[in-house]
Amino acid sequence: MNVTQAVKQYVSKMIESSGPGMKVLVMDKETTSIVSMVYTQSEILQKEVYLFERIDSQSRENMKHLKAICFLRPTKDNVEYLIQELRRPKYSVYFIYFSNVISKSEVKALAEADEQEVVAEVQEFYGDFIAVNPHLFSLNIVGCARGRAWDPALLSRTTQGLTSLLLALKKCPMIRYQHSSDMAKRLAESVKQIITKEYELFDFRKTEVPPLLLIVDRSDDAVTPLLNQWTYQAMVHELLGLNNNRIDLSRVPGVSKELREVVLSAESDDFYASNLYLNFGEIGTNIKNLMEDFQKKKPKGQQKLESIADMKAFVDNYPQFKKMSGTVSKHVTVVGELSRLVSERSLMEVSELEQELACQSDHSSAQQNVSRLLQNPKLNELDAARLVMLYALRYEKHSSNNLPALMKELHRKGVSESYGRMVQAVVEYGGKRVRGTDLINPNDAVAITKQFFKGLKGVENVYTQHQPLLQETLDQLIKGRLKDSQYPYLGPSTLRDRPQDIVVFVIGGATYEEAQSVYSLNRSTPGVRVVLGGTTIHNTKSFLDEVMAATTPGRGAERSQGSGRPASRR
Structure with a gap:
């Protein structure tokens, strides 16, 4: 898998x-x-x-x-x-x-x-999909919905991508889908139709426990894509944007010409592969170690080349030095820019409050803290609006909900009207009326664990309490406790054993936080293999594009990589 x-x-x-x-x-x-x-x-x-x-x-x-x-x-x-x-x-x-x-x-x-x-x-x-990580794939489609229904061309493209993934992995799965989402049911039926039509292609060797395709809807958890991230891959995507493994660094102050666009690929960059899921503090320490290692191995300026053997050794080792030099300068530039943005935008403070909004249930404290942080002049429009969005989702039905006052504060701060509209759109997209599961349970006694990140200067005490809803869903699925009423099977099911090979697909886009949950689950659960996919991989900006495409009348797909038409067998 x-x-x-x-x-x-x-x-x-x-x-x-x-x-x-x-x-x-x-x-x-x-x-x-x-x-x-x-x-x-x-x-x-x-x-x-x-x-x-x-x-x-x-x-x-x-x-x-x-x-x-x-x-x-x-x-x-x-x-x-x-x-x-x-x-x-x-x-x-x-x-x-x-x-x-x-x-x-x-x-x-x-x-x-x-x-x-x-x-x-x-x-x-x-190979009709984008392989992002070994357990993560995307179709690079933002804006797949028109209201609560599929854009027809993008339903076709998503079906093609998903069936191609199943064929590449040689899986003919049972299918479960999120009952509260018509889009999930529609995609499940569309995939099933192709599997039935192309039954010869899907005639793989039967396994004792059949594989499972689980289709869920992003609107069931609108909180996860709104949170700042603190692991390397997720943080790069959130703050710099990761598009097909490429990062645009052209706006970085003083960046050299060769580093204006860099590629971060775990396939060809060992440092990146080792640090994908580590937190920001650990990355700082590892960058320091990488630089020290490079200094030791770097050819000395006065290196004597007195014999053919000396010259041959130098030439043989030079590509290795050059590659290492490129790796060091690339990651120092990327991490340096992340660090600058964290400081410039007060993201430590912002993230702490985001975690409180996502995981705790003290309305009075939450409202006061949002109001207080909105006064911070370092807070940019996106960060200010996202705090109010998280408050709006978290306390949507609270008796003392004071969203209008926070909206006024956004206005006073000079946040543009478009962000104001997005606050309402996020609630329309992922509010209580839409969700099939209870994303937010006010009765939870949430145990708060503060994780102290140490390493880079200025990076300490970041909260990482939040766990995506998908993590709980997969946990219930693997234990055989996922309710059929919430996630029914498409067609009759004889599957009662815990599934071993699971493909989970998020309509409306997955996140790197969810990818990290799947990575951890694969490592900690022997015998279970999970692959995560989505119409795209979101950061906050692309998620808000998704939300606006779905909630603005007459607005179709924001960005996609082409639609194509339904394919049939030769």
Whole structure:
């Protein structure tokens, strides 16, 4: 159940199947992202792929000495591009791989266009999703809902992504869905329809306990995506934005040209892989150790190169030094910028109050603390609004709810009207009327544990009390206690044993906090393997885009990576 490995194997198989010789890799916008998440350009270059092209590029030259490996989504546009390509081929031979199911009629149209007989192979390789971490995948869709219903094109794209994931992992699952969400039921039915239609593809070896697909709705827990995060990957996404493993650092004061955009990939960066889930203080200590290690290994300026052996040793070691130097400068820049933003925006204080709002039940204290922090001139619009959003969700039905007064304070602070509208939209999106489970139980006696983070200067005493609702849901599921009334099976179920292979999918987007919960659960529960996916992976800004798309009449998808159409079997 490793989604990164599944996509890597597909890409390797594509390149190896074409045999020795120089190759060009032809992709579309989405498959470019899919491949770049699991392989660096230099790794692919080592496999004799010397050129990367887009199928929709008008400026590609004829290069008959190259073999073409085409990895494309089976969309109408891509099939049309291929037909045009095969009528006037630019390369000597074509190996065509679709990331999902393609219809017989489209394969026939391609065969008819191949008059010069340049196509050596057409296959389906089911890598139609973004592999973020080994246990985490995304479809890069923000704004999948129109009100409480699917955008039809995005339901189709989500179904394709999810069925492709199941095929890549070789799972034919039982399906459970969140009963309170019509969107969850609709997606469950749509996935089931494909599994039934493509029964031959899903005819995998039966296991004693069948795998399980659990479909949930983001609106059941609108609190998690609003919280500041304190582990490395989550913090980078929240404060800097992590888009297909890339971070834009161009606004960082004094940043060097080569560090304006950096890639953070656990596949190619050992430091990042080791620190993904560590807290900010620990990362500070580890950065310090990394720098000290680099200083020890760095070639001395006056190093004597007196013999051929000396020169050879230097040349052999130089790439390693260069790579280490790049790793050090990249992470020092990223962590330095995180630290600057934490200080500039008073995020320690903000986060402490966020945790209090999410986990405690003292209304009087919460209101006073929100009101007090809104007076802080360091508080930016987003942080001010998110505190009021958390208060609005937490104390929505409280007898002394004083949201209007806090809204006035936001206005006095000069927070824009658009953020004011977002406060109401968040309650409409994820308030008590919508939720299927009791996200907030005022009777809970919450045991508060303060975790002291020490390491980087100025980073101490950060609260991390909050646990996402998904963590409790999965815990109940694994123990066999998840209520059928809240999460019914689609169709009859004989499953009574605790599930072992679980794919959980969040309509409306997952978060890195939830991904960390799944990572911890996989490590602490032998025999259970969980993979988490979502229409996207949210930070607060993208979540608010999701909320506004769902609650603003006539507003469709904010951003997606294309929709495509329902695919069928060749």
